[in-house]
Amino acid sequence: MSSPSKPQIPFLELLPTYAELQAELDTAVLRVLRSGWYILGAEVDAFEADFAAYTGAAHCVSAGNGLDALNLALRALDIGPGDEVIVPAHTFIATWLAVSYAGAVPVPVEVRADTCNLDPAKLEAAITPRTRAVMPVHLYGQAADLDPILAVARQHGLKVVEDAAQAQGAKYRGRRVGAHGDAVCWSFYPGKNLGAFGDAGAVTTDNPETARRLRMLRNYGSEVKYVHELKGINSRLDPIQAAILRVKLAHLDEWNARRQSLAALYLERLAGIPGLELPGVPAWAEPVWHLFVVRTPQRDKLQAFLKERGIGSQIHYPIPPHRQQAYAEMNLAEGAFPLSERIARECLSFPMGPHLKREDAERVAAAVAEFFRGGR
Numbered sequence: 001m002s003s004p005s006k007p008q009i010p011f012l013e014l015l016p017t018y019a020e021l022q023a024e025l026d027t028a029v030l031r032v033l034r035s036g037w038y039i040l041g042a043e044v045d046a047f048e049a050d051f052a053a054y055t056g057a058a059h060c061v062s063a064g065n066g067l068d069a070l071n072l073a074l075r076a077l078d079i080g081p082g083d084e085v086i087v088p089a090h091t092f093i094a095t096w097l098a099v100s101y102a103g104a105v106p107v108p109v110e111v112r113a114d115t116c117n118l119d120p121a122k123l124e125a126a127i128t129p130r131t132r133a134v135m136p137v138h139l140y141g142q143a144a145d146l147d148p149i150l151a152v153a154r155q156h157g158l159k160v161v162e163d164a165a166q167a168q169g170a171k172y173r174g175r176r177v178g179a180h181g182d183a184v185c186w187s188f189y190p191g192k193n194l195g196a197f198g199d200a201g202a203v204t205t206d207n208p209e210t211a212r213r214l215r216m217l218r219n220y221g222s223e224v225k226y227v228h229e230l231k232g233i234n235s236r237l238d239p240i241q242a243a244i245l246r247v248k249l250a251h252l253d254e255w256n257a258r259r260q261s262l263a264a265l266y267l268e269r270l271a272g273i274p275g276l277e278l279p280g281v282p283a284w285a286e287p288v289w290h291l292f293v294v295r296t297p298q299r300d301k302l303q304a305f306l307k308e309r310g311i312g313s314q315i316h317y318p319i320p321p322h323r324q325q326a327y328a329e330m331n332l333a334e335g336a337f338p339l340s341e342r343i344a345r346e347c348l349s350f351p352m353g354p355h356l357k358r359e360d361a362e363r364v365a366a367a368v369a370e371f372f373r374g375g376r
Contacts (some may be wrong), residue, residue, distance in 0.1 A: 025244060056179050065199040070095065087118075090339075099135065110337050113339060115282065116343055131158060132159060135162070183207075185202075218236055262292070266361065297346055314349045315347060
């Protein structure tokens with residue numbers, strides 16, 4: 001067992017993101033506080049322009065959080081009651097909740113074993129006359145296989161709403177995620193690759209009418225004050241968070257490169273270990289490693305072993321959405337989506353982040369290797 005004098009290795013630390021950029025962040029926040037403008041305004045406009053340019057999209061419309069971004073995108077595309085939206089069977093439940101919140105029905109499709117993203121080969125079989133959209137998720141920071149998904153969607157006249165909450169900066173076939181589908185939805189939750197210091201979200205799109213509707217829907221359905229064209233909500237990005245995100249966006253590529261270096265270390269050190277399944281990276285993908293997720297039937301024992309050695313880990317995610325009480329009305333028994341259920345039983349996320357020290361990642365890898373050599 002590791003010496004008690006060795007420091008703990010947390011799953012994720014957020015304070016170092018502030019410490020590294022403290023001077024820039026303090027200046028940005030003070031600029032907002034001194035401006036006297038605290039809802040929407042120039043700071044939010046500037047972030048939206050910066051993030052649209054970064055993703056390659058024509059428009060960015062910010063929102064209060066990632067779940068709202070997903071829901072607003074669906075509503076902006078007129079998807080609601082009576083409609084079906086195809087979603088991955090393995091994802092964070094927000095993907096499904098956004099569909100339900102819009103009044104539509106989530107229709108799960110099994111995922112790929114290597115990336116845990118929606119399997120395009122299983123997409124067409126899930127389409128019915130009520131299907132209006134497909135919502136692929138770029139899970140764990142790796143792009144879903146968009147070309148075949150888009151091809152099937154276009155063939156059937158479906159919208160594509162991407163959940164890119166975990167994929168800021170990820171590339172698909174050399175192009176950043178952000179404008180492939182009809183709308184791309186983002187979360188800037190503090191732990192994300194591009195994270196605010198509170199809740200925040202956005203939608204990017206190339207369609208000006210979709211962007212116009214999004215701007216109204218997030219602001220009480222209003223484009224002109226006290227004139228309400230749509231039944232909107234209040235989901236506006238705070239200018240302080242916008243200022244913080246503008247600072248951090250300038251460092252995103254560098255921080256993603258640090259994550260990629262750590263992931264390469266894990267992949268090299270842990271390659272070929274029997275009983276441990278590493279994440280796959282297709283040739284067309286350039287992940288940004290929001291999470292580094294492995295799978296093993298001994299997941300719980302491995303997690304306990306790492307904890308004994310001062311190493312944090314988490315499970316993303318322990319219960320598939322179709323097995324959650326929130327979706328009990330779907331009556332999907334265990335075994336309905338066997339791969340997604342197996343992923344939930346076996347997945348474990350190792351420490352990952354732009355401020356994880358390389359020597360700490362080496363310690364993590366060494367402890368994992370020790371476990372599978374019989375150190376458990």
